[in-house]
Amino acid sequence: MALSAPIRNAAAAAADRAPTVSVRDLCHWYGSGENRRQVLDQVTLTIHPGEVVLLTGPSGCGKTTLLTLVGALRQVMAGSVRLFGEELREAGRRDRQRLRCGIGMIFQGHNLLRCLTAEQNVQMGADLLPGIGYRARRDLARGWLRQVGLGDHLHKLPHDLSGGQKQRVAIARALAAQPRLLLADEPTAALDSRTGREVVELLRGLARDQGCSVLMVTHDPRILDVADRLVRMEDGRLREGRFQEGEESGAVR
């Protein structure tokens, strides 16, 4: 699939703007009492507008927990998470729900609604935009599906789409809400290497066009080079820009 994503230095362009995400000294625990287990320990991370950050690390190291905290899906326990300049630690359920409207989420499983067509699924994302008429939102959804190369599959149910096509619908849905931040949790896990590569490049291209930051958790060594910055997590701690053998350290620009 051919996509002409304009390449620009997102990190440099974003330097003079406020960060999209600013995490400081974030700690998180699961369980309580004796079973209490720390999963995040003094995590500090800043993502600037338009920046693509890849988060890697062994499973169980707290990557997904960090993603759910940044995504305003969990209550912050200790430390600080500022999302679009708002402090999440103080935010209640309704505030977090409102903030989530500005975040696009792409899941490991595509998590599309089975009963909706591709177009309707994408429109569920566009429906989050306030003050836009039904037809405009539908046209928006169609436009996004064309952008991800599914213009011919508007009225297919997820059941009738391939894995790569479903993940592309999920990307279109996430972007249709015009988010300022995209969170992706192993979006290529269910895809073969070539499709995975295509999907990730598409994701990066579209996010950059939108000036949308991306935080992507991945195990997939073949896609590390799409990142502006690579962050490694181990045992609940972040180690930025340092890689073990076997990983492609050249990915960091």
Add this chain to the structure above:
Amino acid sequence: MLDRLWPSRRIPLAWLLLSRQPARLAVALAGIAFAGILMFLQLGFRDGLFDASITIHKLFDADLVLLSPRTMSSIAMAGFPRRRLVQVMADPAVAGTTPVHWNFLLWRNPQTRATRSILALGFEPGDPLFTDPSLAPKAQVLSQRGRVLFDELSRPEFGPIASWFRQGRTIDTEVGGKRVRVAGLVSLGPSFGADGNLLTSSETFLSLLPNTPPGSIELGLIRLHPGEDPAAVAARLKRQLPADVAVFSKQGFVEFEKNYWRSSTAIGFIFSLGAAMGFVVGCVIVYQILYSDVSDHLPEYATLMAMGHPLPRLLGVVAREGLLLALFGYVPAWLAGQALYALVRSGTKLPVAMDGPRSLLVFAMILSMCLGSALMAMRKLADADPAEIF
């Protein structure tokens, strides 16, 4: 067109959730329709039985009626002195009165020779009895002794009287052990207490029941001059007459009879309980459907919450599913109710019909059933934790 009228509308998620699973939707609608039919049938029987108890009562040509205070219902009519009705004539508001004898007698089926209890009314053939004017000319033949008018709508167990009569056959049979001849047909209808009816003159009536004191009647019909207020006259008569009679308006007479069947028998309770069972069965079915629907789609609901759709909007989806189920389930229930009522009418001659209040009542019950179940199923939605889907 719709887009312009309603620009803020969203994907009709509730409808799509239901319609993209046609098998489950069909089961749900069948269940709701079944519950609705059950309610229609039970309430229809109940109201039909109450209405059937007053088939005769509605026909009388009267503004006020006199009954004995010992009368409990149409199947237990007690007598009171006929001269009370003569006393009533003294009131200037009263235009006319008709004394009526009322009792159950054994009718012998002329074909099978079997006997069966029939309601016999005795009156002076010249007096007005029913509001239907076609009775007066037929009543002339009753002045001959031993003649009766047979109700052609009586149940068939009384014999093929109507068809024999139309063929011109002379029908002689036995009533209360005495020989009578059917001299004509009237159209009244069976009631809950009486499977059939016959009319005769007071003279013949007393000869069929020789133990009846001649000065005693069971029902007194009172007609007022036009423009008189029945309630005021009834109050006046109550003051003037001794306590051995009770005064009712015609509507009060009808209600008195209905009330007997409602309060003194188990009919109302039994059929209301039947309708309640339908309601409960419907609740269980709808709740089961909606609950499993929410459970099956829990990850999808969680995804929508993660995307930023507010919880109230998702609760609204479940509520709308309930509303749609109620609407789509009610229509077949109503149509099937119509068909079953027609079946009941032809099979039992009970006056059961689909009326507005009952249609509304059943709709309200189906609606509350579906929305209540939706409300219960919504609690499951609180389990959808958007943090769990990553």
